[in-house]
Amino acid sequence: MVQNENVGVAVITGGASGIGEACARELSARGVPVVITDINPRGKDIADSIGGYFYMLDVTEDENVNTCAASIESDLGPVKHLVNCAGVLQQPLAPEILPMEIWDNVVNVDQRGTYLSSVAFAKYMIEREEGSITNIASITANRSVPLHSYAPAKAAVVAITECLAAEWGPRGIRVNAVSPGHTLTPALESAINAGKRDPTLLIQNALGRMVKADEIAKAVAFLISDDAAAITGINLPVDCGWLVSTSWTTYGGLRKSND
Numbered sequence: 001m002v003q004n005e006n007v008g009v010a011v012i013t014g015g016a017s018g019i020g021e022a023c024a025r026e027l028s029a030r031g032v033p034v035v036i037t038d039i040n041p042r043g044k045d046i047a048d049s050i051g052g053y054f055y056m057l058d059v060t061e062d063e064n065v066n067t068c069a070a071s072i073e074s075d076l077g078p079v080k081h082l083v084n085c086a087g088v089l090q091q092p093l094a095p096e097i098l099p100m101e102i103w104d105n106v107v108n109v110d111q112r113g114t115y116l117s118s119v120a121f122a123k124y125m126i127e128r129e130e131g132s133i134t135n136i137a138s139i140t141a142n143r144s145v146p147l148h149s150y151a152p153a154k155a156a157v158v159a160i161t162e163c164l165a166a167e168w169g170p171r172g173i174r175v176n177a178v179s180p181g182h183t184l185t186p187a188l189e190s191a192i193n194a195g196k197r198d199p200t201l202l203i204q205n206a207l208g209r210m211v212k213a214d215e216i217a218k219a220v221a222f223l224i225s226d227d228a229a230a231i232t233g234i235n236l237p238v239d240c241g242w243l244v245s246t247s248w249t250t251y252g253g254l255r256k257s258n259d
């Protein structure tokens with residue numbers, strides 16, 4: 001059992017890299033006992049560096065998810081917060097050439113994995129009538145983009161968030177989503193390096209820069225805190241103003257500061 005039991009354990013799926021790693025570091029710095037889960041064993045090094053815990057977990061495997069939730073509950077004590085960060089990005093391909101294996105994998109990890117993990121950990125939260133779940137969605141859930149598997153899967157994550165917030169609100173569980181804009185994580189960096197994303201286009205937003213992973217983590221930390229006790233079912237964009245800027249292209253784009 002963890003020492004700081006009254007704070008409650010936070011489990012982060014996909015915590016071995018990028019936004020999940022940033023969430024693990026941010027929550028740990030705020031005194032929350034953190035459990036990193038991932039298919040990448042690098043999560044163990046990160047957990048060790050912040051005095052946290054690591055469990056191998058593939059969010060697409062039903063049995064793995066359920067036994068992992070049971071093990072964490074019995075090894076470390078009550079899980080109060082779940083942050084669903086595990087996810088895979090997608091190359092922008094035309095539907096005619098997008099292999100269905102890629103489509104299925106994105107849906108399996110990003111959409112089904114979020115739902116499966118939520119249900120597995122919520123079972124215990126429901127018994128205690130206390131808990132929070134925060135799902136990492138994406139701004140692509142809210143706009144038409146050429147990511148024909150990823151964007152619908154992330155829209156489903158927003159819908160799952162809303163459905164579960166209504167379902168489990170009466171059981172004391174808050175469920176929210178955070179929608180990152182383009183965030184320079186290892187996943188996006190490798191897409192840029194492979195020529196699959198143009199970095200100059202990625203900063204076309206109101207603030208003119210990419211989001212930092214720790215800025216997503218701070219939003220997650222707020223949503224799981226008591227400061228957000230009345231907030232459930234929302235989708236909070238952290239996007240440097242991408243959602244409010246994209247429609248300006250029709251009018252010639254955002255004004256330059258000297259226009």
Ligand SMILES: NC(=O)c1ccc[n+]([C@@H]2O[C@H](COP(=O)([O-])OP(=O)(O)OC[C@H]3O[C@@H](n4cnc5c(N)ncnc54)[C@H](O)[C@@H]3O)[C@@H](O)[C@H]2O)c1
Binds near residue numbers: 039138182184
């Ligand atoms: N980087 C961005 O610009 C951006 C923007 C919007 C949303 N997101 C979302 O944020 C989340 C994190 O992305 P990131 O950019 O930090 O990527 P990342 O690749 O750096 O981290 C994702 C982590 O998820 C893990 N993972 C992948 N498949 C898994 C599985 N089946 N089971 C368990 N873990 C698995 C990976 O091993 C990795 O550690 C994803 O859901 C992604 O869709 C990212």
